Amino acid sequence: MQRILVGIKRVVDYNVRVRVRPDGTGVVTDGVKMSINPFDEIALEEALRIKERGGADEVLAVSLGPDDTQQQLRTALAMGADRAILVRAAESVEPLAVARALLRIIEREAPALVILGKQAIDDDCSQTGPMLAALWDRPQATFASKVEIDGGRARVTREVDAGLETIEVDLPAVITTDLRLNEPRYVKLPDIMKAKKKPLDVTDLAALGVEAAPMLKVLRFEPPPQRQKGVMLKTAAELVAALRQKGLV
Amino acid sequence: MNRILVVAEHAHGALNASVAKCVACATAIGNSEVTVAVLAADGTGVAAAAASLAGVARVLLVQGPANEPALAAVLAPQVAKLADGFGHVLGPSTTFGKDLMPRVAGLLGAPQVSDIMAVESATRFRRPVYAGNAIATVEATAGRAIVGTVRTASFQAAGPGGPAPVETLAADPPTTTHTRFLSATAAKSDRPDLQTAARVVSGGRALASQENFALIQRLADRLGAAVGASRAAVDAGYAPNELQVGQTGKIIAPELYVAIGISGAIQHLTGIKDARTIVAINKDAEAPIFEVADYGLVGDLFALIPEIESLLSSRTGATATVR
Numbered sequence: 388m389q390r391i392l393v394g395i396k397r398v399v400d401y402n403v404r405v406r407v408r409p410d411g412t413g414v415v416t417d418g419v420k421m422s423i424n425p426f427d428e429i430a431l432e433e434a435l436r437i438k439e440r441g442g443a444d445e446v447l448a449v450s451l452g453p454d455d456t457q458q459q460l461r462t463a464l465a466m467g468a469d470r471a472i473l474v475r476a477a478e479s480v481e482p483l484a485v486a487r488a489l490l491r492i493i494e495r496e497a498p499a500l501v502i503l504g505k506q507a508i509d510d511d512c513s514q515t516g517p518m519l520a521a522l523w524d525r526p527q528a529t530f531a532s533k534v535e536i537d538g539g540r541a542r543v544t545r546e547v548d549a550g551l552e553t554i555e556v557d558l559p560a561v562i563t564t565d566l567r568l569n570e571p572r573y574v575k576l577p578d579i580m581k582a583k584k585k586p587l588d589v590t591d592l593a594a595l596g597v598e599a600a601p602m603l604k605v606l607r608f609e610p611p612p613q614r615q616k617g618v619m620l621k622t623a624a625e626l627v628a629a630l631r632q633k634g635l636v
Numbered sequence: 637m638n639r640i641l642v643v644a645e646h647a648h649g650a651l652n653a654s655v656a657k658c659v660a661c662a663t664a665i666g667n668s669e670v671t672v673a674v675l676a677a678d679g680t681g682v683a684a685a686a687a688s689l690a691g692v693a694r695v696l697l698v699q700g701p702a703n704e705p706a707l708a709a710v711l712a713p714q715v716a717k718l719a720d721g722f723g724h725v726l727g728p729s730t731t732f733g734k735d736l737m738p739r740v741a742g743l744l745g746a747p748q749v750s751d752i753m754a755v756e757s758a759t760r761f762r763r764p765v766y767a768g769n770a771i772a773t774v775e776a777t778a779g780r781a782i783v784g785t786v787r788t789a790s791f792q793a794a795g796p797g798g799p800a801p802v803e804t805l806a807a808d809p810p811t812t813t814h815t816r817f818l819s820a821t822a823a824k825s826d827r828p829d830l831q832t833a834a835r836v837v838s839g840g841r842a843l844a845s846q847e848n849f850a851l852i853q854r855l856a857d858r859l860g861a862a863v864g865a866s867r868a869a870v871d872a873g874y875a876p877n878e879l880q881v882g883q884t885g886k887i888i889a890p891e892l893y894v895a896i897g898i899s900g901a902i903q904h905l906t907g908i909k910d911a912r913t914i915v916a917i918n919k920d921a922e923a924p925i926f927e928v929a930d931y932g933l934v935g936d937l938f939a940l941i942p943e944i945e946s947l948l949s950s951r952t953g954a955t956a957t958v959r
Contacts, residue, residue: 404902405769414770486742505734510765511883512750514738517708521742526709526815529735532877542818547731548831548886549647550821550878554707557814566884567871602747602780606773611764614909617930623943626915626933635835635892635913636859636948 389443391434392498393468394489395450396424397459398509411607423459426504428466429564432571433534434502435467442536443499445469449492451476451485457587464582465574475591476599482514484592484599489515490522491595498559500541505530505563516563526556530565638665638758641722643715643740644674644686645732647705651685653832654728654786656793661786662726663691663794664755671696673718675711675807677704683802690797700807706732709815712739714807719744719781723758729785729887730831741783747776748783751887753790763787767883768906788831789889789910827853830862830879835892836911838864838881841872842897842919842937849874851941852896858945864888866898882907897937900925917941 399405400420407414423431434446448463448471450456460471474488493501506513520527528534528543532551535542536558545552546565592599620626630636640662645652655672662670671694672686683697696718702710715736719725725740727733729751741748754762759776761784776782830836837859839852849869856863865875867882881888883903889910896917898904905928908914916929917937926932933940 399766405766407770414766481747482738483741483745483747506884508767508883511767512748513734514741514748514750517712517735517738518742518748520709521712521739527735527739528815529708530731545731546877547735547820548878550876552705552820553818555816555818560814565877566867567877602777603749604775604777606760606775608765608770608772611768611771611909614914614928615930616927617914617932619926619932619934621933623933623940624947626931627944627947629931630892630913630915633913 390445390447390496390498391437391443392447392449392493392496392501393427393431393434393463394501394503394515395427395431395448395459395463396504396507397421397450397452397456398424398507401425401508407608407610411609413608421455421459423462424504424507426506426508426564426566428571429566429568430502430504431463431466431468432569433564434500436569437500437534437536447472447496447498449489450474451480451488453478460587461582462574464585464587465578466572467578468585470585471587473587473589474595475589479510480599481601481603482512483518483602484597485515486518486522488592488595488597489519491597493523500536500558501561503561503563505565516561520561523561526560527563528554528556528560529563531562532565532567534562534568638668638724639722640665640668640670640724640726641719642670642672643725643727643733643736644672644682645728645730646674646676646679646682649681651682652728652730652732653793653829654730654733654788655686656689657788657791658726658728658786659689659691659794660791661752661755662724664791665724665758669693671722673698673715675703675706675714677701684799687800687802688796688798689794691794692798692800694800695802697802697804698807699804700810702810703807705817705820706736707815707817708736708739709812710810711736712743713812715740716743722781724782724784726784726786729787733785737783737785744781744783746781746783748785749774749776750785751787752784753787764906767903768909769902787887789887827856828860828862830864830881831886831888833862833890835859835861836864836881836888836890837861837894837896838866838898839869839875839896840866840898841868843869843874846874848938851938855894855941855945858948861892861894866904867901895925895929896941898925899923900928
């Protein structure tokens with residue numbers, strides 16, 4: 388049984404203009420649309436495509452978060468995941484604790500492949516994938532823009548600063564997704580109905596034996612310094628003159 | 637004394653510019669003793685370059701054929717071993733550092749502070765979250781190693797200094813064989829490097845084709861600038877991925893940033909907010925890019941780019957500036 392495990396994080400929707408709470412304790416989340424982290428959606432889509440090509444039998448979606456995270460897992464099931472597990476946890480769990488929890492589930496489920504987003508668009512940490520690979524002592528292929536499974540190996544093209552790099556990893560391995568890996572499918576209504584019948588198990592960090600005491604404390608959140616709006620110019624000549632005056636060209 | 641280990645990024649025998657930024661961050665921690673670790677196949681030149689950065693006390697050169705090209709699975713155990721006795725282990729927020737450092741943190745069981753933009757104390761740092769829509773101040777528990785990635789655009793590069801002593805060690809034979817490097821695109825360009833360039837010209841969706849994107853390249857060459865692109869332009873195939881500027885691409889801080897045909901999604905703006913001067917050219921006067929631009933010009937980029945080019949080369953344009 389070839390199983391692919393996909394990590395799903397519930398985050399403030401990509402399109403929401405995030406604002407810091409006046410008291411600096413966080414960002415405004417009341418009444419704000421929550422969604423699957425876009426990179427995780429890409430991870431799920433990739434897993435589904437591998438399964439559809441015959442490269443896997445089952446796609447398992449796993450998330451850590453509060454009870455409401457079941458909504459995002461139901462969406463994952465509607466997209467095509469076969470089964471989901473919610474590890475009930477506080478709103479914010481540090482990447483290392485997330486990696487430890489995922490490792491516990493991996494030990495139980497023995498996936499041939501784990502696909503995670505390269506970063507979550509809320510904390511922008513970009514840590515969980517490599518941390519999990521380290522704890523699991525397995526290969527990692529981060530920032531994937533192309534994944535080819537070939538028997539017990541994966542050939543992964545990675546988006547790196549210098550361009551594209553291709554590596555080969557033995558499975559099982561951890562892959563993290565970049566933006567251009569695929570375009571996730573839209574969920575169809577009948578699939579939403581079907582997803583309600585798919586298994587969604589709920590456990591928690593304590594049951595997994597994972598200590599989630601934070602090692603980093605967020606003291607405060609602040610809005611970023613705003614840039615001043617500059618001047619609007621009328622012609623290209625004005626622009627070139629202005630830049631010359633500042634010695635920029 | 638804060639003993640800090642900086643992991644050096646390098647390629648093809650050259651020290652990456654991010655190292656001087658990481659050293660600057662390490663120095664900002666205060667009362668610092670900075671060691672730079674160079675893991676390489678043949679890293680003599682790279683180590684010498686690292687040793688001549690101000691603030692570096694020592695360079696550890698760990699040489700072994702498996703260390704190049706860099707693979708996180710091969711390097712991380714070596715870095716974790718070197719990290720013994722260090723309070724901080726820093727790397728850059730580049731794809732090299734984002735790949736390697738969390739693997740090191742995982743091995744050390746240490747917390748990681750990603751994208752450090754400011755140092756408040758040895759345990760307290762500021763970092764952007766939510767695509768830069770909020771700045772978080774985080775504090776790590778004292779007395780435990782901290783792994784960090786440094787947002788290079790936030791720090792002035794460490795200047796010349798030293799030379800610091802270089803200590804050369806032979807790498808242990810790699811125990812990792814499950815990860816193999818196959819190939820890399822040789823994106824060779826005579827243009828300045830996007831991440832360190834003083835001037836950057838970026839194009840967006842409005843360029844409408846890969847052929848038209850050559851207009852951006854021509855203007856960049858005219859200005860001696862690096863070329864950048866918005867996510868939309870990269871997704872559409874007008875520009876390669878390594879040119880993407882923004883939350884999930886490169887975070888840059890040039891003296892001059894020229895955004896052409898880029899509307900200015902928040903994810904893009906987060907990549908350029910440290911630019912000294914931002915110029916925006918867009919046909920939509922309501923585009924959000926104008927909210928952050930120092931100079932805005934509304935109009936058709938296909939008419940304006942050639943006009944700007946000819947003005948840049950014209951003598952009259954040059955005279956006009958003097959007034």
